[in-house]
Amino acid sequence: MTATAENRGVPLGMPQPPAASYPADVRARLEADAATVVARYPDSRSALLPLLHLVQSEEGHVTRTGMQFCADVLGLTTAEVTAVATFYSMYRRRPSGDYQVGVCTNTLCAVLGGDAIFEALQEHLALGNGETTEDGKVTLEHIECNAACDFAPVLMVNWEFFDNQTVESAKALVDQLRAGEEVVPTRGAPLCDFKRTARILAGFPDERPGAVAAGGSAGPASLAGLRLAKGETGPAVVVTPHNPDVPDDEEPARHPSSHDAPQQTSASDPQNPAGRTAEEGE
Numbered sequence: 001m002t003a004t005a006e007n008r009g010v011p012l013g014m015p016q017p018p019a020a021s022y023p024a025d026v027r028a029r030l031e032a033d034a035a036t037v038v039a040r041y042p043d044s045r046s047a048l049l050p051l052l053h054l055v056q057s058e059e060g061h062v063t064r065t066g067m068q069f070c071a072d073v074l075g076l077t078t079a080e081v082t083a084v085a086t087f088y089s090m091y092r093r094r095p096s097g098d099y100q101v102g103v104c105t106n107t108l109c110a111v112l113g114g115d116a117i118f119e120a121l122q123e124h125l126a127l128g129n130g131e132t133t134e135d136g137k138v139t140l141e142h143i144e145c146n147a148a149c150d151f152a153p154v155l156m157v158n159w160e161f162f163d164n165q166t167v168e169s170a171k172a173l174v175d176q177l178r179a180g181e182e183v184v185p186t187r188g189a190p191l192c193d194f195k196r197t198a199r200i201l202a203g204f205p206d207e208r209p210g211a212v213a214a215g216g217s218a219g220p221a222s223l224a225g226l227r228l229a230k231g232e233t234g235p236a237v238v239v240t241p242h243n244p245d246v247p248d249d250e251e252p253a254r255h256p257s258s259h260d261a262p263q264q265t266s267a268s269d270p271q272n273p274a275g276r277t278a279e280e281g282e
Contacts, residue, residue, distance in 0.1 A: 101140050103155055109152040
C-alpha cells in the first residue's frame, strides 16, 4: 500500500485565500509613504526592509495584508517577502504589545542576573516567552546580546536601553509601562509605542522634541581597547594578590551561570520555547 502524506501524519490543510487589501484610504496613505522610501534606493527591492517596518507601524505586526502590499509595491512575489519577514525577529508575525520588553539572556547578562530577571518577569506578568499582557501593553521576550555588556544586565524596551537592571527595577519598569507612566531610558531617545518605533525604523523623521539629540555611548570597559590603541594610558589596574593560604590546585568558587546552574533558564523553557512564531491566523 502506498503511503500518502495524510496517513504519514503530515497535515495537508486547505490553501489560504488571498490576503485582504487595506482600506482604500489606508492603502493610498501607505503608497505615498512607500514611494518616499523606494525613491532612496537605486534598486527598488532594497527598500523591502524599511517597507516591512512601515506596514508594521500600521497594525503593530506584519500581517499577510502588509506582506502583499510590499510585494505589490516592489514587484516581488509574496514568497520573497515572506522569506524576509520571517527571517528577522524585529518583524512581529502576530499582534504584540505597545512595549516590547526584551531581557538580554546572553552569557554576561545571564551570569549577572538576566536569567533571574526574565524568570521574575514571567512570574510577575504571568507570561511566557513572546506572550503579551491582556491589556496589550507589554510583550515579554528574552533576546540575544545587545552589545551593552558594560551595563549588564540589560533590558530593552522598543529597542531603547535600560541598563544595570535588577529584579526589582525590572518589575517596577513593566508596572510603570502598564500604568501609562512616563519612563525614561538609561540611554537613547525617549520611549514611544511600538507602532511609532516601527515608523521611525522605516526611515521617517522622529519629530519628538529632543529625541534626535538624545543618545548614549559605550561604557568605560568597551572603550578601554580604543584608548590603548590611541596610545592613551588609563588608571592602574589593581590585581588581587595571590593568597598563599589557598592551594593552587583548589578550584575557585564560581557563580552559577545559565549554563551550569541547576535551575530553569530562559534558554530552556519547555512551556515557552524560543521557536517558530505562529503564523497569523494559526
